[in-house]
Amino acid sequence: MKLINIVVSWLLWAQLSLCFSQESIHLTELSHASDDFIIEVTDGDLSLIDGPRDYFTVLIFTSTDIAHGCQPCEEARDIISRVSKSWFADYAESNYLAFINIDLINKPNMNIFQVLGLQTIPHIWLIPPNHSVEYGNPYKILQEGHFDFRVPKANKDEQILAFAQFLSENTQRSILVRTEEPIAKFLKTFLLTLSFILLIKKKGPSIITSTRKKTVTAWFFIGLLLFCIGGYQFTIQQGVPFIARNDKGGIIFVSGGMSYQFGIEVFVSGANYAALAISLVSLVYIGQYKVTDTSVIKNDYVKTALILVNTGVQYLLVSCLTSLILRKDSNYPYPFTKLF
Ligand SMILES: *[C@@H]1O[C@H](CO)[C@@H](O)[C@H](O)[C@H]1NC(C)=O
DSSP states (O other): OHHHHHHHHHHHHHHHHHTSOHHHHHHHHHHHHSTTSEEEEOTTOOGGGOSOBSSEEEEEEEOOOGGGOOHHHHHHHHHHHHHHHHHHHHOTTOOOEEEEEEETTSGGGHHHHHHHTOOSSOEEEEEOOBTTOOTTOGGGGGGSOOEEEOOOSSOHHHHHHHHHHHHHHHHOOOOOOOOSOHHHHHHHHHHHHHHHHHHHHHHSOHHHHTSOHHHHHHHHHHHHHHHHHTTHHHHHHHTOOSOOBOTTSOBOSSOOSTTOOOTHHHHHHHHHHHHHHHHHHHHHHHHHOOOOSSSSSOOHHHHHHHHHHHHHHHHHHHHHHHHHHHHHOTTOSOOOOOOO
16 A cells, blocks of 8 residues: 555656756755755856746846945845745745846856846846747847836835735736744744733633633634635735725725635625524524423414524525625526625
8 A cells, every 4th residue: 555655656746847847946956055045146157047948037137246336236135035035935846936146246247247238237037938948048048028127116015015016927926925034923923912812811801711711712713714714815815905995985895806805805704604604503593492381482483483584594694695706706606696
């Protein structure tokens, strides 16, 4: 059995790695060997991106030579390295994008600048894949069409986001920009939250201190679950705005378009699901309810009426959900009544 597993996984792996060119795999290795996943070019040698390319290339033309005193170059480097780290955190082995730095501190790199006739620094280019390049002329890539990224005049965080967005629009991959020190930030948030919870548990109002752990955990996870089905992860990854207004100034609670949503929609659909769950649980509860002389519901008619009302509510809530889906995909084949 083990042997089969090994053979199957080897075959899968072999197939997977066959999809990528040797060059792209080599570039990924080189990226991982660098602290910020940026490969340094030396001696004007671009042979590592020679030949057909199945990957995107970011070329950075810059100088850290003090004689050039290039402040914007330093800033550009900061921006790019934040984004390259974020890219490799998500797509470590995708072999799909390489960040390559051509720095004038290495004198022979001047060749590349001369070929291009570049007089100013820094420049940041994104060059798409090209499968029809022949081997043997590594400088050919410099003549190909490229996208130019100009660092916008804004604060550092906005510049980083702008570069991430530039890459993600052109490569069609979303990039989640990481904060500078993820572990430090995590620890800080964790400790703050923990001390806050402990404080409330010790000194908080009795309604909280007397609640059992099990109850708190249960509610916490129900909340988490609702967040997840509401598309929380999507809104975070896409960095969508929380709320938006339409032309008339009204708040948009449900956006159109299959693959988009605003932050507030997490709450809208979460609340819809929560209401559905509550209504279902109460339906089960009433269904099992024993009508006796001492019970709250004293009569079978009331019980039946409640069941009917609850069923109606269920219908409306499911309609609400399918109307929401209809707003995004008008061809959705299983709608209930269209409510909005
Ligand atoms: C791809 O490379 C070939 C050969 O070098 C070139 O003729 C062609 O213009 C390149 N394509 C793009 C989009 O630059």
